[in-house]
Amino acid sequence: MTNTTLISGEEENINAKTQSNRYTMTDIDKLWKQVVRRMKDKYLAPFYFFTAFYYITYTPFWDYPPATLTAALVKVLPIWSLVLYVKLNNYSNTAEIGNLKIFFVNFFQVSDYSKFILVGLLFSSLGDAFLISRYTLFIPGMIAFAFAHAFYMHAMPPGHIESRFTQICFLCGVDVYLFISSGIQSVFMHTIVVIYTFLIFLVGWKALTNFEKARNVSNLASAIGIVLFIFSDFIIAVDKWKFSVPFSQCIVMTSYYASQYFLALSTGSSLKIYE
Numbered sequence: 001m002t003n004t005t006l007i008s009g010e011e012e013n014i015n016a017k018t019q020s021n022r023y024t025m026t027d028i029d030k031l032w033k034q035v036v037r038r039m040k041d042k043y044l045a046p047f048y049f050f051t052a053f054y055y056i057t058y059t060p061f062w063d064y065p066p067a068t069l070t071a072a073l074v075k076v077l078p079i080w081s082l083v084l085y086v087k088l089n090n091y092s093n094t095a096e097i098g099n100l101k102i103f104f105v106n107f108f109q110v111s112d113y114s115k116f117i118l119v120g121l122l123f124s125s126l127g128d129a130f131l132i133s134r135y136t137l138f139i140p141g142m143i144a145f146a147f148a149h150a151f152y153m154h155a156m157p158p159g160h161i162e163s164r165f166t167q168i169c170f171l172c173g174v175d176v177y178l179f180i181s182s183g184i185q186s187v188f189m190h191t192i193v194v195i196y197t198f199l200i201f202l203v204g205w206k207a208l209t210n211f212e213k214a215r216n217v218s219n220l221a222s223a224i225g226i227v228l229f230i231f232s233d234f235i236i237a238v239d240k241w242k243f244s245v246p247f248s249q250c251i252v253m254t255s256y257y258a259s260q261y262f263l264a265l266s267t268g269s270s271l272k273i274y275e
Helices: 005-019 025-039 043-057 069-089 100-105 113-130 137-156 164-180 187-215 217-241 248-265
Strands: 003-007 272-274
Touching: 025 217, 025 248, 043 069, 043 248, 069 113, 069 248, 113 137, 113 248, 113 272, 137 187, 137 217, 164 187, 164 217, 187 217
Parallel strands: none
Antiparallel strands: 003 272
16 A cells, blocks of 8 residues: 655654654664655756766866866756756646746745755856856856855754854864965955855854754755865865865865755655655
8 A cells, every 4th residue: 555655744753853862873864765765856857867968078087177158058057957856846836837938937936945045056057157267267156156155044044053063163164264275365365265164164054053953854955965065165175275186176076066966955845755
């Protein structure tokens, strides 16, 4: 007999355990299984296809792609496919999906959380396009990603200052800046890096403290996504201002695509599971 269950119901049970301090590794395993279920969503198929297409076409294992419009388009297609996933996964009237006019007119009619994640993904794709020319358009790319982080931050509930992650994120942010600052020459770039570092670690703090307080699948996915984003940006900074990182482009793009992927997965709170 086939039973239909909702992830949200399982999340409530896990949250109840969290509140009573009975959270176990079994519950973590349950959360991860829910994340894996979301990975099987049919609307994610374009993301898998375009990501593979990017790696096959431009082989980032060896070098950066050429600074061309075609390369920029291929690079942003995986992120655009995640935008489509967020929209389709939150679309209330599936009968209207085939009506492109209605679909795009109502494109931002999703939940508030999903809306801000969706806009953040769009700004990220703009940053991707800029960074295809990683020397001449590096600053516009950073600004675009800063806007993306601002929307990600706005999507999340308030953080918790009393959390243990407060000191961890603060110290990590300071350490990262001090580590890379010696290679930065201009005052203007120093200012931008300080602002960007503060912003991305602030988003990381919100994501981690929200998962610490409410351990559900959406908070887990967003926390993983932001941590991977921080790691990706750290590799970019080290490679640009400290020393050459072997296979940096492959490491950066793999962790970056994974970070956006998990952030998109965090929007599927009402996903139905068939067992």
